[in-house]
Amino acid sequence: MSATLQRPAPSAVLTSTPIVAVLRAKHAKEYAPVIEALVKGGIRSIELTLSSAGVFDAMPDLLQAYGAEAELGIGTITTKAQARLALDSGAAFLVTPTTDPAIIITSTAANIPVYPGGLTPTELLTGWNAGATAVKIFPASVVGPGYIAQLRGPFPDLQIVPSGGVTLEDAPAWISAGALAVSMGGPLLQDAFLGGDPQQLTKRARDLTDTIRAATSARQPKGNEDRP
Numbered sequence: 001m002s003a004t005l006q007r008p009a010p011s012a013v014l015t016s017t018p019i020v021a022v023l024r025a026k027h028a029k030e031y032a033p034v035i036e037a038l039v040k041g042g043i044r045s046i047e048l049t050l051s052s053a054g055v056f057d058a059m060p061d062l063l064q065a066y067g068a069e070a071e072l073g074i075g076t077i078t079t080k081a082q083a084r085l086a087l088d089s090g091a092a093f094l095v096t097p098t099t100d101p102a103i104i105i106t107s108t109a110a111n112i113p114v115y116p117g118g119l120t121p122t123e124l125l126t127g128w129n130a131g132a133t134a135v136k137i138f139p140a141s142v143v144g145p146g147y148i149a150q151l152r153g154p155f156p157d158l159q160i161v162p163s164g165g166v167t168l169e170d171a172p173a174w175i176s177a178g179a180l181a182v183s184m185g186g187p188l189l190q191d192a193f194l195g196g197d198p199q200q201l202t203k204r205a206r207d208l209t210d211t212i213r214a215a216t217s218a219r220q221p222k223g224n225e226d227r228p
Contacts, residue, residue: 007131008113010159010180011092013071014045018181019171019212020095020161021205022047022075025193028058032065034189037198039069041205047075047095047183050082059089073113080106087112095163095183097138099123104130115161115183119143125155134159134180141165145177152178168208172215182212 014020021043023031028048035046048055048062055074062072067090074086075095083106086094093113096103100116107114108131116127117138124135137147140162148160162174163183171182188208192201 006108006111008108008111008133010113010133011045011071014093014113014181017042017044017209017213018175018179018216019043019208020045020047020073020163020181020183021188022049022163022183022185023052023189024049024185025052028052028054028062030193031058031062033198034192034201035062035066035070035072037192037201038205039066041202042209043188043205044070045073045093045181046070047073047093049076050074050078051076056085056089059091063090077103079103083107093133095136099127099130099135101126101130104132117163121151121154124151124158124160128155128158132159134161136160136183137162137164139164140174145170145173145179148174148177148179168204171208172211175212175215176219178219184208 021038071092073093074091077083077094077096080102083094083103087110094107095115097117099118104114104116113133115134115136116132117136118124118127127135137160141164151158159180161181161183162179166182166184167187174182188204
């Protein structure tokens with residue numbers, strides 16, 4: 001990473017509650033009640049994916065309604081142009097499914113946290129060296145939480161967010177392994193966009209928040225892993 005390049009820090013919102021809820025729907029007009037249910041359950045970092053139609057058009061109203069309670073980021077960004085539109089729309093963070101240094105640099109130049117996706121050590125280190133806030137292991141279900149320890153051998157400073165196949169059951173194990181946060185879509189949302197009960201979504205969010213905070217509290221401080 002260039003000596004003049006700043007690495008945006010993760011938000012206080014994310015470090016306090018290290019969960020990113022990933023929202024995918026046919027259209028962004030479906031997002032509001034789901035965001036409301038998640039916020040009631042304590043999850044306050046929410047990724048709005050560009051695989052849903054109308055995200056940029058919906059952002060002003062969503063920010064007005066929920067911007068004081070949650071940070072709304074934009075994900076599934078695959079081009080520099082999309083990154084610029086996301087920043088202009090007020091996104092609190094950017095997420096990509098692949099490692100594209102141009103997108104990362106666009107976000108870091110605006111001092112906005114960015115989480116680029118990758119799986120191999122080469123991809124993850126490339127994203128980190130470009131200035132990523134943390135690298136997103138994607139799809140995380142392919143490797144499992146033990147992958148973090150393997151990566152930390154050669155790359156001890158690497159900050160990691162697993163995404164893709166992270167379940168309610170194994171999310172705490174990722175935190176215990178040293179993940180900065182966990183990113184979760186379907187296992188958390190389940191039928192939320194299919195007429196599911198918002199109260200059940202709020203309960204899942206609250207239960208997940210409790211287990212993740214417990215895992216975070218139980219985790220040893222970095223550098224103490226080998227101490228008795």
